[in-house]
Amino acid sequence: MPVTRTTPPGRQPLARTRILDATWALAAERGLAAVTMRAVAERLGVTPMALYRHIGDKQGLLDGLVERLLGEIPLPDPELPWPDRLEQLAQGMRAVARAHPDLFPLLFERSATTEAARRPRDAAYSALREAGLKEADVERAExxxxxxxxxxxxxxxxxxxxxxxxxxxxxxxxEALRRVFVS
Structure with a gap:
């Protein structure tokens, strides 16, 4: 007879979103150095091993934080002119930094690896292509x-x-950067 796993009454099932919620809360309360598999597991009332199948390892936790930070940046309307799209992305990034000054420096340390985390970068790529940059220069310019x-x-x-x-x-x-791209 197959074994079925059920979630105890009153406890939510473990899922990536729930794990990232706990990771975000932990990092916001105690700083990035406090983010460990053990600390997140304790917050969720599970063993650290229970996290691995949903998130991977600590790197997965950090990638999830990057995803959350970048996910707060509103994507500009693709119908806007390219300079306006880049400006909106930049203003969105500034707003995220002001909202999460203790977590924001993580963006210096980690690449955007998840699909959701790459959306602002992809929007910038599109704007830079429209600006007339050669394809070989788009990634470097971004x-x-x-x-x-x-x-x-x-x-x-x-x-x-x-x-x-x-x-x-x-x-x-x-404005100085715009002159570089337009010249």
């Missing part, structure tokens, strides 16, 4: 832009621009 925006957003969230108007500084920088 990497340069995202590094600039990540750095600016992280610096802004940490208070680096407290003595100046961050929006004015950002506009100055994005």
């Amino acid at each position: 990497r340069m832009l995202s590094t600039f925006i990540l750095g600016f957003a992280c610096s802004e969230a940490a208070g680096r621009f407290a003595h100046v108007d961050a929006d004015t500084e950002f506009t100055y920088a994005t």
Whole structure:
């Protein structure tokens, strides 16, 4: 007779989303260093081994956090002109950095590996192609832009621009970058 597994009454079944919710809460409360398989499992009331089939390992937890951070960036309307799409992506990234200043630096450390995490990058690729970049340059240009925006957003969230108007500084920088892409 096959063995059937049931979830005890009052307990939600273990799933990737639930694991990532617990990981997000743990990281927001205690910092990224607190994120371990054991700590997440304790928060969920399961053994660490129970997480592996849903998330893989700790790297899967961190990839899930990256996915969540990047998933908060609203994707621009693809019908907008390319500069407006890039501007919206950048403003969305700045908003995420301000909302999650302690988690945001994770984007410097990890690549976007899941499909959901790659959506903002893919939207930037589309805008850069429309801007007329050669296909061979699109990936490098996006990497340069995202590094600039990540750095600016992280610096802004940490208070680096407290003595100046961050929006004015950002506009100055994005206008300079736009001249590079249009020339």
